[in-house]
Amino acid sequence: MDELIDRLDNTFRTYQPEHYELPPRGGFAYTTPVTGLLEWMPIMHAGNHITLKIVRYHPANPDRTEMPTILCSIGSYNTDSGHLVGLADGTFLTALRTGAASAVASEALARPNATVLGVIGLGAQAVSQVHAISRRFTLTEVLGYDSDELAMQTFAERVAPLVARDTEIKFQSAETIVQSSDIICTCTSIDAGAGPLFDDTTTKPWLHINAIGSDFPGKTELPRPLLERGAVIPDFREQAEREGECQQLSPDAIGPELSTLLKQQVEHSGMRDRLTVFDSTGYALEDHVAMDMLLEYCEDAGIGDMVQLESSIGDPRNPYDFGLGRRERQALESAGDLIAG
């Protein structure tokens, strides 16, 4: 996590959009047989490689199927031959990179001496949010709230191994959390059109919010007046305007993207003293960095399975040549038809 936060921070600071192609994600949203979403999130580092994440979002999964809300796989392709270099589960990586992105944003936008972290929505994403923030801030309290009893009951058990031993984990109402925290992470599966999660209320003047649950048209978590009082920093503006908290704002009320802000941090250092919101819709650039790091670690540690998925070892001009050597092929051919039924 520490290294991923560093790598993301560095990537944002040095990001040159002209070296990447990053088309908006596309997907299927449906309500039958259940409410769900499948999205593809592509990014190309020009002349280098492509990361393509296929994410599926089914909020009923934990209760219905014991599977996570987010299922995901991430592929890495080279642009030299199109070879699929690696394919990884993306559920863990998505949680990891979303947490790391919040840590990067919080270091830029929250007070360095922040001690109280509020978390609204205590599902899978909450775990890595707490983990990431706790790596960069000395937290004395984590205040949690979820409308789901089971998520509340198991939260402390899930995050205790990730925070310092003297960090207290408490449960409060969403309103109290908003009023008492230095940093907040909102990470709920609220339905489109059902927001906000809480009514607008007073906050500490320097509150920083990482809003990560808003990632679909109509789906927003925060009250509009709060956004309008604060500086709203999107991860990826075009996407945030369509799917994030920025949906609630007029274009001129939206702040710079996080990468722009990090490049101009001296000019924006005053932001640490005011209300700020990181509108984290989920950024393919983050997946790209996380996947690269995973592949490096796997290679170094010899972790992972080699899977024969591409038909790449036979005759490239014969789609029926499943990697047979010339001798085996001739033997089969002389014995009769190879494939023709």
Next chain:
Amino acid sequence: MDELIDRLDNTFRTYQPEHYELPPRGGFAYTTPVTGLLEWMPIMHAGNHITLKIVRYHPANPDRTEMPTILCSIGSYNTDSGHLVGLADGTFLTALRTGAASAVASEALARPNATVLGVIGLGAQAVSQVHAISRRFTLTEVLGYDSDELAMQTFAERVAPLVARDTEIKFQSAETIVQSSDIICTCTSIDAGAGPLFDDTTTKPWLHINAIGSDFPGKTELPRPLLERGAVIPDFREQAEREGECQQLSPDAIGPELSTLLKQQVEHSGMRDRLTVFDSTGYALEDHVAMDMLLEYCEDAGIGDMVQLESSIGDPRNPYDFGLGRRERQALESAGDLIAG
């Protein structure tokens, strides 16, 4: 192949667009480090399942890397939980379904007693084109041409096992092939802007062409006057207008889609006596049918590997729970931190 042709034919005849979502494919096209393309081709059978193909096209592969021009993987996802049900190499399936689609189109648009098949472009796709057409027509001659010597030299060896023993395989100029064939398949890797493959010339009045190489903006194979004389039937009109031979035509010169034509075959039976072109840009619906069939066959035959790719067996609310049982988890926790570094 026989069964896939039947299934595709049946799918086209019964296809109801309102039961599917079929967004245009998207992708990255690049010229560094080599000329290449990565595309995603999604299709959802609403309420049922999603097929998503990731195809990579690198025409220099056979010579540079001994890999096929087309590398491809196809995933099948249910919409009940988002589970990735199966993942398969798509190079073979793409060749298979592209061949099968040409067979379906040729049965609808060529004369039933066609005996001479011309093939321009003798790479991997040519093999399954010849295979598929030979399953539905009694071919006496296959006439081949490729600008690449190696493709010419190995063509007979690659297709001989797939055709009847008395089918003659000959090599001719592209012009002679166009003049002499009853059915033609064009399946080249011509560069965008470099078309046509041959100058317009006389043809048999009933010639049917399966144009499968045109699948990218600017990339076309056939001379425009020939298209304008014929009836041009796209697989998927919206895509063919952007990427297929239909790029060369005004909208009112484009015929019905193949599925529409098959539903109205009595009205269109006269097409068998005239010049026709199947503009086969590659249709996600075909991938969907081919992938479903593959998964059925694999399940019946017990073929394929089970791969643990999704983190689906631990606590769905804990992204760091890699499928440990409760007991193992408690043991680890009591021994110290589980993950926190």
